[in-house]
Amino acid sequence: MINYFKLAYRNLGRHRRRSLLSALALALGTALLMFIAAFFQGEMRSSMETTLKLNTGHLQVRDEDYDPDKLSVAWEYLIENPDQAAAQIESLDPVLAATPRLLASGIVSVRDESAGVQIMGIVPESEANAPYRDGIVSGEFITADDREGIIIGLPLAESLDLRAGDSINLLVNTSDGDVDEQQFTVRGIFTTGTSAWDKGVVFLPLAKAQAFARAENHASIIFVLLNDREQADEVAAAIQGEGVVVKTWTQMNELLVLVEDFSNAYLAVINLIVLGVTATVIVNTLLMSVFERTREIGILSAIGMKGRQVIALFLAEASLLAFGGIGAGALAGWALSAYFGKVGVYFGDLGIGEQMLLEDRIYTYLTLDSAVSLIVTAFLVTVLASLYPARMASRMEPVEALHGKQ
Amino acid sequence: MEVAKLTNVTRVYKIGEVETRALNGVSMAISDGEFTSLVGPSGSGKTTLLQLIGCLDKPTSGSVIIGGQETTNLSRNQRADLRKGTIGFVFQFFALIPTLTAYENVEMPLLLNGKTPAQRKQRVMELLEAVDLADRGHHRPDQLSGGQQQRVAVARALSTNPKMILADEPTANLDTANGEQVMEIMKKLNKETGVTFVFATHDPRVIKYASRVVTLEDGVIVKDTKG
Numbered sequence: 084m085i086n087y088f089k090l091a092y093r094n095l096g097r098h099r100r101r102s103l104l105s106a107l108a109l110a111l112g113t114a115l116l117m118f119i120a121a122f123f124q125g126e127m128r129s130s131m132e133t134t135l136k137l138n139t140g141h142l143q144v145r146d147e148d149y150d151p152d153k154l155s156v157a158w159e160y161l162i163e164n165p166d167q168a169a170a171q172i173e174s175l176d177p178v179l180a181a182t183p184r185l186l187a188s189g190i191v192s193v194r195d196e197s198a199g200v201q202i203m204g205i206v207p208e209s210e211a212n213a214p215y216r217d218g219i220v221s222g223e224f225i226t227a228d229d230r231e232g233i234i235i236g237l238p239l240a241e242s243l244d245l246r247a248g249d250s251i252n253l254l255v256n257t258s259d260g261d262v263d264e265q266q267f268t269v270r271g272i273f274t275t276g277t278s279a280w281d282k283g284v285v286f287l288p289l290a291k292a293q294a295f296a297r298a299e300n301h302a303s304i305i306f307v308l309l310n311d312r313e314q315a316d317e318v319a320a321a322i323q324g325e326g327v328v329v330k331t332w333t334q335m336n337e338l339l340v341l342v343e344d345f346s347n348a349y350l351a352v353i354n355l356i357v358l359g360v361t362a363t364v365i366v367n368t369l370l371m372s373v374f375e376r377t378r379e380i381g382i383l384s385a386i387g388m389k390g391r392q393v394i395a396l397f398l399a400e401a402s403l404l405a406f407g408g409i410g411a412g413a414l415a416g417w418a419l420s421a422y423f424g425k426v427g428v429y430f431g432d433l434g435i436g437e438q439m440l441l442e443d444r445i446y447t448y449l450t451l452d453s454a455v456s457l458i459v460t461a462f463l464v465t466v467l468a469s470l471y472p473a474r475m476a477s478r479m480e481p482v483e484a485l486h487g488k489q
Numbered sequence: 490m491e492v493a494k495l496t497n498v499t500r501v502y503k504i505g506e507v508e509t510r511a512l513n514g515v516s517m518a519i520s521d522g523e524f525t526s527l528v529g530p531s532g533s534g535k536t537t538l539l540q541l542i543g544c545l546d547k548p549t550s551g552s553v554i555i556g557g558q559e560t561t562n563l564s565r566n567q568r569a570d571l572r573k574g575t576i577g578f579v580f581q582f583f584a585l586i587p588t589l590t591a592y593e594n595v596e597m598p599l600l601l602n603g604k605t606p607a608q609r610k611q612r613v614m615e616l617l618e619a620v621d622l623a624d625r626g627h628h629r630p631d632q633l634s635g636g637q638q639q640r641v642a643v644a645r646a647l648s649t650n651p652k653m654i655l656a657d658e659p660t661a662n663l664d665t666a667n668g669e670q671v672m673e674i675m676k677k678l679n680k681e682t683g684v685t686f687v688f689a690t691h692d693p694r695v696i697k698y699a700s701r702v703v704t705l706e707d708g709v710i711v712k713d714t715k716g
Contacts, residue, residue, distance in 0.1 A: 093588035382584045385545060386645070387573025387601045389566050482546040485580065 091399035094372065102404065105368040109408025110415065112361035113461050116354055117416025118423075120457060121447035123350050125424065127343050128448050131336075133440040135308075136214055137280050139335040141315050142307035144168065147328045149303065154188045154201065156258045161185075161301035162327060169305045172322055177314045182209035183302035185292045190254040191235070191285060193243045200239070201284045202255055204292025204302070211308050215273045215286060222247025222271035227288050232270035236281030240272045247271055253285070257297040265295060276442045278431065358461055362468035365404060369397055369472035380476050381484030390477035397476055401469030402462075409461045413454065420449040491554075492652045492685050493519040493542050498551035500537050500708075511537040513708040514551070519687060521652070524679050526699035527689045533705040535689040536657055542687060543576050543655045544568040556652055573601055577646030577684075581658035583638035585630040591617065591641045592626035598648045616644035620674055636667025643675060653685040660692050672698050 095102040135141060145151070149160045162168065165183035172181035185204035190197050205212050207225050215234065216224045225232045233253065235245065245251065247269050254264045267287075275281055293299050309318060315331040322329055333340055373380070380393060427444035500512040512534045519525060519542070527535040540546040541553055544560050545568075553560045556575050560568065577598075578584070585594045595616055599609045617623045620640035630638050639659060646654045656675070660668035676698050679686050688695055696702060704712035 090588065097588060378582070378584070379586055382580070382586065383597075384569065385543070385572060385578050385584075386598045387569050389569045392601070480546075482540050485545070485584075 087395050087399035091403050105364055106404050106408035108364040109361050110412035112357045113409045113412025114415035116357050116457055118419045120453050121420035121449035123346050125446050125448035127346055129442050133277050133442055135332055140306040141309040141312045141332045143330045144305035144327050154186050156187045156296045156298045158258055163301055165302035165305055177309050177318050179308040179310050180210035181307045182206045182211045184304050184306050186303040187255050187296045192252045196243055203286050204289040205286050206289050211306050214275050218273040218275050219271045220274055225270050225288050229288050230291055231268050233267040234271050234286040237272055237274040238278045238282035245269055255296050277440050278443050280440050358464045362464050365465050366468050369469050373472045373476045377484050380479055381481050384481035393477040394473040397473035401466050405462050405465040413458050420447045423447040490521045491518045492521050494554040496552040498548045501549045510708055522683045523685050523701055524699055525687045525701040526696050527703050529705035534708040535705050539655050539657055539689040544572050575652050577651040577654040579642045579646050579656035579659045581661045587630050590627050590629055594641055595645045595648050602649050620644045636663055639671050656688045658690055660695055668694050
């Protein structure tokens with residue numbers, strides 16, 4: 084058998100600069116695509132994890148008439164005696180944490196400045212509140228029996244120039260449709276790394292929030308985190324009860340799921356465009372090579388090389404270019420993704436709403452699947468693109484090729 | 490025994506609206522072991538005739554039989570197969586593959602014929618010795634003189650033990666000494682191996698070696714001299 088790769092390697096070596104530039108185009112394309120894939124995956128992963136962790140959880144148990152957009156604390160929309168139900172749910176194996184939360188709308192005011200916030204009454208020791216407890220940057224976290232303490236986010240603290248120990252006035256819409264106001268002391272300031280969320284939420288112990296909003300012994304939701312979010316439907320089916328609904332994370336985050344699907348399609352289009360451009364470079368390189376080597380193709384044909392062997396020779400050249408270019412690009416793309424997966428890319432507060440929370444810093448995330456699929460696709464596109472010049476070479480009539488006519 | 494037989498062969502080239510009749514009803518036979526020169530002025534049709542005998546081209550009409558096989562209806566791949574086992578070529582422009590060494594150039598037809606590494610090595614060394622280039626095997630074409638390159642081309646043409654070697658103006662780009670040397674080698678190989686040689690040439694240095702001279706003018710054979 085002819086060693087096509089040996090011949091191909093030498094042919095590429097004839098025009099080292101041109102071959103290197105072609106391989107470089109492939110390398111840049113592959114590295115860029117790999118980084119874009121890692122960025123998108125990191126972004127979607129971060130958005131999904133952050134939204135689930137901070138906002139919706141994997142499951143929420145609500146009164147069947149509860150509307151999460153209104154944040155009403157009228158008793159008819161709330162769950163009564165939520166502690167017992169939460170404890171029962173938390174005892175299930177797939178459940179990591181289940182905790183009642185009371186959600187009310189309010190206004191924080193300090194001196195002559197104010198900001199609208201969501202007041203969240205929480206059970207401080209619950210595992211579900213770890214992102215806030217672990218995210219304390221100043222002061223300390225609240226305790227269940229604290230009657231005057233409040234936890235606020237770092238962006239809110241900065242905008243109102245507040246520090247731990249400072250006092251604030253908090254206004255709340257109560258269950259009877261009235262408003263109440265009370266002074267609280269900032270016990271601690273937290274950050275979750277998601278400014279869009281942190282600037283709009285404050286935490287009180289559940290008992291204090293219930294008393295403040297006159298929603299005694301009631302909660303808006305039972306917030307549930309699972310060990311594996313894929314078990315959401317199964318657990319939701321197991322905890323159905325009369326007068327309540329159980330919403331899964333996919334139901335609560337339809338927009339996010341849609342965006343995730345869309346981002347895959349978007350990524351596929353970008354891949355197609357970039358690979359199309361790099362494939363054009365390869366086609367161009369091989370076409371030039373075919374034109375320059377017309378006579379040589381004629382000689383090979385005259386001594387008995389068949390069309391498919393000529394095709395194999397040019398495909399071997401394309402494969403070598405692809406191997407070198409895509410290989411180098413994949414290494415560079417992987418290195419970039421690994422680096423920005425550690426240090427992240429800072430975007431700040433992107434101002435995206437609660438339906439799609441994004442951390443201020445996006446950490447690239449590259450899965451083996453997507454890396455392999457990109458490498459294989461790039462290789463196939465390159466080799467397929469080279470079929471055109473290869474077939475052109477194979478179809479040359481030997482007598483014309485020998486005279487240098489294409 | 491005839492290695493090639495052409496009967497009433499016509500070849501017309503059409504470029505745009507213009508038709509050029511390169512060969513016009515040529516008939517001839519080439520016997521085993523001949524050392525034949527096709528001569529004639531430029532445009533007389535000698536290269537076209539050589540290309541038809543070599544199955545590099547198809548006639549517009551007429552019959553071309555090579556080694557007993559009618560070739561006019563063969564596909565491109567079938568013609569490639571026939572060339573691979575039956576015909577060797579030497580071209581005017583030292584037609585070697587520039588990225589391959591002299592050794593590898595001679596080896597290429599053997600690779601295409603599926604010979605084993607041991608068979609290839611033995612045959613290539615034999616041939617490089619026969620053309621007096623055994624010590625130049627690892628040189629690339631650009632490291633060889635024109636005469637040396639043409640000798641490598643002769644060795645390559647002979648590598649598969651073809652029935653016939655076709656040479657188109659083999660000395661046209663060589664000085665007198667190198668031209669003579671190439672012709673001497675070919676004549677010697679013709680005598681030793683019995684392989685048939687057919688040249689297209691107008692070089693008197695080549696014609697003097699020929700055992701048969703076929704003269705063409707305007708696409709027809711005007712003279713056929715043996716002896």
